[in-house]
Amino acid sequence: MPTALPSARRELFSGLLFSAPAFILLSLIHIVPLLTLIALSFTDYELGALDVRWLGLDNFARAFSDPVFQRALRNTLLYVAIVIPGSVLLGLLIALLVHARKRTRSIYEVIYFLPVTSTLVAMATVWQFLLHPRLGPVNGFLKSLGFPEIAFLSEPSLVIPTLAVIGLWQMVGFNMILFLAGLSTIPRDLYDAAEVDGAGGAVDRFLRITWPMLGPTTMFVTVTTCITAFKVFDTVAVLTHGRGGSEVLLYAIYLEGFHYFKMGYAAALTLVFLAFILVFSILQARRMDRKVHYA
Amino acid sequence: MAGGISIANIEKAFGATRVLSGVSLDVREGEFLSLVGPSGCGKSTLLRIIAGLERQDAGNIAIAGKPMDHLLPRERNVAMVFQNYALYPHMTAGENIATPLVMSRLSLFERLPLLGHLSPRRNAIAAGVAKDVRRVAQQLHIEALLDRRPGQLSGGQRQRVALARAMVREPAAFLMDEPLSNLDAKLRVHMRDELSELHRRLGATFVYVTHDQVEAMTMSNRVALMDGGEVLQLGTPTELYARPRSLKVAEFIGSPTINTLPVTCDAGGGVHLAGMRLPIDMPLGLRVTKLALRPEAIKLSAGRSAPGQIRLSGRLRRIEHHGAERIGHLTLEIPEASSIQFRLQAEEVGGLEEGQAVDVRFHPKDVHLFDAAGMRVEAEPHRQAHREYA
Structure with missing residues (x-):
């Protein structure tokens, strides 16, 4: 005769049963691929290769002495260093300006948001034309002012800043929308109180109310911008193909993995890339969290 | 009328909606005057016009005999207490109370974060501000709360901090916009008593907006009953109760109706x-x-x-x-x-x-x-x- 399970065990069983679908899905989609990636990164696996050798940490050691990877790392960090402050501050500035509009607000929102909705691969072609040394209107304008012709996309010292400007152009609209959402949650009363307390001037309003009240938004915007900036790929792939020393992390991984089929090495690079995003995001979140006020 | 407020023929419309049609009212110096009426009667708008947060379409406001019509809120020497207190959530109670003083005593440069500390007189002024904040906090029994943020305070405590912020710069008039409506019933009765007491002690002019006739009747020297953008009757609570000038006044004042x-x-x-x-x-x-x-x-x-x-x-x-x-x-x-x-x-x-x-x-x-x-x-x-x- 079957005896009833003790209630604690029965609860455990049904608990496991309920969490199983989510657990299985998470494992299949996130955990198993990540473990596979980690496993691959310790081998010399190449796509289609018949035997695989265990390399231990060799891939990682090689990565940090590989000049291409080092250049890609430097380029990415430079790119991130331009794009994060640029797109956060510019997004905030534009959001403040657009927020002050009443009737024309939605028009400006659409205009600034357009680059976000467009495909960067397609828009990169437009940028390529705009920045073309001989045909592009940008150089045409510069030349009319008496400046020499500038090869934005092939001059090694300019190529990463140029790509960063294109990245900015694409990301600012999204950050603006996030800041606008943040701005609309600031109670009007606070501005009234500030007005009566004598903090009604533009600088005081911004420093005493707007900026501190946007703390959580700013933190979110910074972290998401950081992640997006680290993942820069399409402009490099379309505009420079890594020429002129313009490789970035993702492009280097793409070359190793899908051009040279060195999956093991690419996996190791990917892990380094993930580690960078993780460390940067945590550091930023930590540092800002102390200053941010949550309502 | 040294510290009184004179309100003459104030008109205000928001788009096609007429909110105030020719309101005239004299608030005597040191008086506790309530603006009471059903929601949408224009009482809050009138208060915001007195504060300078809203600009009237026509009519004049004078405080202590001086015309205020073209002055910014901070130049009018009035303090306001808002319905939901409008405390700055990222500042401590002490910083909230200090804000009006910081704004008036420090220059824009001295108020800047970091850079402001370069000014030689900043520390002396900051010490003076801290002293005044403590003095007001003592009067309202909130010294122990000065380091807390508004989020860590109860409704009644926030109310007191908002009052302290209004009191700290000793304004000519206090403007209060339904300050007790967010408190629970028991605390509301208690704060009613404290506000009356505070008014007696400060001797300042109070203009108090409420939709609750009990609040208006219990605290005020005089009550202005408003409806439809007009003052229906202005008088002492006794006058309004005993000799209502119209049926609307009679029906609004008194409970049960x-x-x-x-x-x-x-x-x-x-x-x-x-x-x-x-x-x-x-x-x-x-x-x-x-x-x-x-x-x-x-x-x-x-x-x-x-x-x-x-x-x-x-x-x-x-x-x-x-x-x-x-x-x-x-x-x-x-x-x-x-x-x-x-x-x-x-x-x-x-x-x-x-x-x-x-x-x-x-x-x-x-x-x-x-x-x-x-x-x-x-x-x-x-x-x-x-x-x-x-």
Whole structure:
């Protein structure tokens, strides 16, 4: 005769049963691929290769002495260093300006948001034309002012800043929308109180109310911008193909993995890339969290 | 009017909606004046116009005799307490209270983060501000809370911090926009008392906006009852209660609401209630359509009615308990009047049952009469006194 399970065990069983679908899905989609990636990164696996050798940490050691990877790392960090402050501050500035509009607000929102909705691969072609040394209107304008012709996309010292400007152009609209959402949650009363307390001037309003009240938004915007900036790929792939020393992390991984089929090495690079995003995001979140006020 | 506020012919419309139509009002120096009225009557807008947060379409505001119309809020020397306190959530209570002083005593450069510390006089001023903040905090018993953020404070504590922020720079007038409406009932009664006490101690001019007539009646020196963008009546709480100028005022002030009964007027100035001639006479030419009676003017009629009193009968629908007193709901045997409410003392209730037929009486002198436009009409006193009710 079957005896009833003790209630604690029965609860455990049904608990496991309920969490199983989510657990299985998470494992299949996130955990198993990540473990596979980690496993691959310790081998010399190449796509289609018949035997695989265990390399231990060799891939990682090689990565940090590989000049291409080092250049890609430097380029990415430079790119991130331009794009994060640029797109956060510019997004905030534009959001403040657009927020002050009443009737024309939605028009400006659409205009600034357009680059976000467009495909960067397609828009990169437009940028390529705009920045073309001989045909592009940008150089045409510069030349009319008496400046020499500038090869934005092939001059090694300019190529990463140029790509960063294109990245900015694409990301600012999204950050603006996030800041606008943040701005609309600031109670009007606070501005009234500030007005009566004598903090009604533009600088005081911004420093005493707007900026501190946007703390959580700013933190979110910074972290998401950081992640997006680290993942820069399409402009490099379309505009420079890594020429002129313009490789970035993702492009280097793409070359190793899908051009040279060195999956093991690419996996190791990917892990380094993930580690960078993780460390940067945590550091930023930590540092800002102390200053941010949550309502 | 040294510290008083003079409000003259203020007009305000938001788009097509007219909010204030020609409001004039003089707030005396040191007075506690309430603006009371139903929501949407324009009272908050008027307060915001006094503060300078809203600009009037026409009319003038003067504080302490000085025209304010083109001055910014901070130049008007008024402090405001908001309905939800509007405390800066990222600052401590102490920083909140200090804000008006910091703004007025430090220059823009000195207020800047980091850079401001370069100024040699900044530390001395900051010490002075801290001293003033502590002084005000002591008066309101919130010294222990100065380092907390508004999010860590209870409603009543936030209220006090908001008051302290208003008090700290000793303004000519305090403007309060429903400051007690977010508190629970018990705390509201307590804070009512404290606000009255504070007003007495500071001797400053208070303009207090509320939709709660009890708050207005209990705290104010004078009450301005507003509706539809106009002041219906301005007077002491006693005046508003005892001699309402219109039916709207009569119905707004007092709880339970004043009872109204339809009356008719004959050619000779006699007033009739449900076919009964009342011992009240109107001056010739004046016609009344409504009679109003406060619930306490109606008494249970035990046995024979006293001479000169008016008697009504009906069925006791319900007895409502309010501690020491009860409110009786009486369904009258008059076709147009559904029900009236009257006050009963606890000891009178003994033996009464819901559904029972009872008689009530009232004295003609307690009656308020209103014409078809809802305006108060005075009965003729001498004729009324001489006539004997049959």
